[in-house]
Amino acid sequence: MRRMLRRWRARAADATSLLGFLAKRRSLWLALLVALLLLLTGALYVVQTAAVAPYVYPLF
Amino acid sequence: MAGGRQRAREWLTWTIGLALLVSVVIMGLRVAIEVGAIVAGGFTPLLFNLIGSWQVVLFATLVLALALAWGRGDHLPSLRAFRRQPVRWLVGALLLLIALRVTRKGVAVNSLGLVSDAPNKTFWMDKGHPQRQPARVQPNQYGFRDSPWTSQPALGTTRVLLIGDSFVYGAGVADYEGLLHRQLARSLGQISPHQTWEVLNGGRPGWSHLSYFDAALRLMRELHPKVIVIGSLGGSDWDVFDFQQQLDLLGRRLFYVAWQVGAVTDLNELSLRSERTMCPAGEDCPRMGEPLARARLERLLAEAAASHTEVVVWEYFRPISFFAKIDAPNFHRASWPAGFEQWTDDPALAIPIDRHPTAAGNAVIASTLARILVRLVNAAPTSAEGVR
Numbered sequence: 001m002r003r004m005l006r007r008w009r010a011r012a013a014d015a016t017s018l019l020g021f022l023a024k025r026r027s028l029w030l031a032l033l034v035a036l037l038l039l040l041t042g043a044l045y046v047v048q049t050a051a052v053a054p055y056v057y058p059l060f
Numbered sequence: 061m062a063g064g065r066q067r068a069r070e071w072l073t074w075t076i077g078l079a080l081l082v083s084v085v086i087m088g089l090r091v092a093i094e095v096g097a098i099v100a101g102g103f104t105p106l107l108f109n110l111i112g113s114w115q116v117v118l119f120a121t122l123v124l125a126l127a128l129a130w131g132r133g134d135h136l137p138s139l140r141a142f143r144r145q146p147v148r149w150l151v152g153a154l155l156l157l158i159a160l161r162v163t164r165k166g167v168a169v170n171s172l173g174l175v176s177d178a179p180n181k182t183f184w185m186d187k188g189h190p191q192r193q194p195a196r197v198q199p200n201q202y203g204f205r206d207s208p209w210t211s212q213p214a215l216g217t218t219r220v221l222l223i224g225d226s227f228v229y230g231a232g233v234a235d236y237e238g239l240l241h242r243q244l245a246r247s248l249g250q251i252s253p254h255q256t257w258e259v260l261n262g263g264r265p266g267w268s269h270l271s272y273f274d275a276a277l278r279l280m281r282e283l284h285p286k287v288i289v290i291g292s293l294g295g296s297d298w299d300v301f302d303f304q305q306q307l308d309l310l311g312r313r314l315f316y317v318a319w320q321v322g323a324v325t326d327l328n329e330l331s332l333r334s335e336r337t338m339c340p341a342g343e344d345c346p347r348m349g350e351p352l353a354r355a356r357l358e359r360l361l362a363e364a365a366a367s368h369t370e371v372v373v374w375e376y377f378r379p380i381s382f383f384a385k386i387d388a389p390n391f392h393r394a395s396w397p398a399g400f401e402q403w404t405d406d407p408a409l410a411i412p413i414d415r416h417p418t419a420a421g422n423a424v425i426a427s428t429l430a431r432i433l434v435r436l437v438n439a440a441p442t443s444a445e446g447v448r
Contacts, residue, residue: 030128037121044114052332054414055296056325057185057226057265 074148075155080126082155086321087119093314093323094330101309103300103348109334115326167303167319168203169312172278175264175303176203183265185231191411195234202279205229206241206261212284217256218437220244221283223276224291227376228263230422232411238419240291240426247423247430252438260285264304266328268297269382270349271304273356280360280369287433288364289372294380295339298347301331344380353382361388370436374429377401394432 022029094115098106110116168176177183177199184194200208213219222228222241230239237243241261248257262279264271272290280288306324307315318324339345364371365388373383375395383393396403404410409421417425 027128030124034121034125034128037117037124041114041118041121044112044117048114048333049329051336052329055299055332056329057231 075151077129078152078155080122080129082152084119084122084126087115087122089317090321090323090326091115091119093310093318093321094327097301097306097309097318097323097327101300101305103331105338105348106300106330106334109330109337113326113330166316167307169307170201170203172202172282173308174203174275174278175307177205178203183231185226185416186413189413191413193234195230204261205239205263209260209283211282213258213286214256217258218287219283219285220248220257220259220287220289220433221262221276221279221285222259222289222291223272223279224263225267225272225293225297226263226265227293227417228261228291229265230261230263231265232414232416233419233422235419238422240417240422243419243422243426244429244433247426248433251430252434255434255437263291266302267304268299268302268349269353270300270356271302272297273353273360274308275304276371277356277360277363280364280367284367285369287370287372287437288360289374289429289433291374291376292380292383294375294377295343296377298335298339298349299328299331300349300352301327303328344378347382350382354386357386358388361386361391365390372433372436374425376425377404392432392436394429396428400428 091110094110095107098104098110165178168178170176177197179199181197181199182194183197184192186192187194197205200206202209222244228240233239239261240263241259245257245259248255248259260283262275264275267275269292272292276288276290279285303324306318306327310318315324318327335347339347361371370390370392371388372392372394375383375393378401379393379395395401403421403424404415406421408418409424410417
């Protein structure tokens, strides 16, 4: 029982330190999210533009 | 040395911050115009397609990035630091100019409010493709790819007005004599030599059904044709936001702003894409623009009947049910004789990449269409002032 409790405390400590690590570098994660969203934008741009490329004409 | 590095870092953060700010403003304007046009046009189902578009995702990303930069504090200095810094103002103005793309050419619009070709235009579709050549276009006074038009046809001349998109405009043809209207005039002259024919090219790349019927009405009032031929591509002609529709909806000034920020191209692509999602290419299912298109076509037919003008729809591909439901004595449907619907499979007649007719393809279309038109004109009652 005591051993289980110790293990659980160790896991809780791990989680706390991970959360602390995440919180300390919040800007980094947000910047990564922005980078991922930019990648998603690029992928959407390529797919959505290619889908209509044969139907869009040089007009002006 | 340390001071120089710090100054460089400050400059970098300033430039990135300003670029972000300008991008958010421009993208916000772009998305706002798109939402406004969709709501004003009454095409609300397109709003759902807009949410998943790259423009909206990019806008959300830029807002998040700006909030992040501001939250950090050191990325975006306060506006107070902008005072007495003319170089920073200049950099800001330059970024704004780049973002607004003021280098984009303006849009030519003719006296009838129709999108036109600018003088000495070079039309080059699919630039770099081996089967494509640049076409030098000398537009007439209405901005169409034709010789100058007179308001009234000469006495005894039967005037035919062709309306259509890039197929009628001649996007696959560099040689003027290879264009559909020139070949149709020759075919009509050969089949019915005792009549004088004049064929006008009212084709504009990118137009859809909504613009065909509207443009046909405006050009009919101005040019008084005996026959109007509308070249329809069927299922590919249902985008509700072609360039002409946007010009009519937004007005010239707002259209220019929308063109500069990129909203015009976005709306065009969005409507094309959405039509393909809602109703796959080649299928004949109900389309978003049909009620409006029907109202416009019926208006055109009523006005055409009053001036003894016949309206023919030439269906380049499989005939669609939309035209089958139109019932008016001056409305006629024309298409290929049986067995010739697959004409685009022949590379001599159509350019394989996008199915545009070649000069040889136009010749075949012209001879088929000419036979139909001669029969129609000689059977139709003439107007009070005689054959026009």
